[in-house]
Amino acid sequence: MKLADLYARHGLTLSVEFFPPKTDKGEENLFNEIEIIKRLNPGFCSVTYGAGGSTREKTVDLVETIHDGCGLEVMCHLTVVGQSKDEARAILRRLKEKGIENLIALGGDPPQGETDWRPHADGFHHAAELVREAMALGGLSVAVAGFPEVHPRAVSRESDLKFVKEKVDAGAVAIITQLFFDNEDYYRFVEDLRKLGVKVPIVPGVLPLLSAAQVRRFTALCCAKIPAALEAKLVKVENDDDAAVEMGIEYASRQCEGLIKFGAPGLHFYSLNKSHSVAAICKNLGL
Helix, strand or coil: CCHHHHHHCCCCEEEEEECCCCCHHHHHHHHHHHHHHHCCCCCEEEECCCHHHCCHHHHHHHHHHHHHHCCCCEEEEEECCCCCHHHHHHHHHHHHHCCCCEEEEECCCCCCCCCCCCCCCCCCCCHHHHHHHHHHHCCCEEEEEECCCCCCCCCCHHHHHHHHHHHHHCCCCEEEEEECCCHHHHHHHHHHHHHCCCCCCEEEEECCCCCHHHHHHHHHHHCCCCCHHHHHHHHHCCCCHHHHHHHHHHHHHHHHHHHHHHCCCEEEEECCCCCHHHHHHHHHHCC
């Protein structure tokens, strides 16, 4: 089922993000976690592309395996950075030929070890161009990313919002946000985009934290902030990952309650290939 149809259904659409494991054992563990995730009846799962397109083949192979054998709708990540237009077009054609209907078009992160973002010499420069390419091919339902706290490379909040609108105008049917820990950032982001005439679903991305070190690293990478209320909780579990997981479940559960009350069309969980926290949050929410 295409993204546009998934979000047109009545009720909340759950989705879960995975990344391609580096080892055979990691892949075996992931498929065990996927079996648990399936019990939550998610609308779809997604598979990341890796910094600089570093997991390109693994990503597409994993997407195909999930599509063919796991009984889950799947959305493939595809990035601009690190590949030529012809390489990106080949991935789009491969997805279409395999009957994979859903895609999220992203700018992507620089390769590991690099800090500056540069488009490929023969590649697309913006995610909107990738959206247009997918639309021209046909048969694909495309989501794009949104940044409630402003994209790290944006020159201003206003320009960032206009870039998001450009991606929607190019044909994107949904916006899935970067992680955030203060719901007010999401509420403001949605309201500002609605004022610009953006009507597609804007889905909040939720990270159930696994450790204090992890959340500090992730927020630094994506330039998200840690609210004072969360920081106070993190300090208490700085050296206790088990306690951090439980605190993360509670924090994300309360966060999701607010998002649902606001009217979010779905919840997109950054699972880090783990089912425990996602399942516990859904139980807390009665989903």
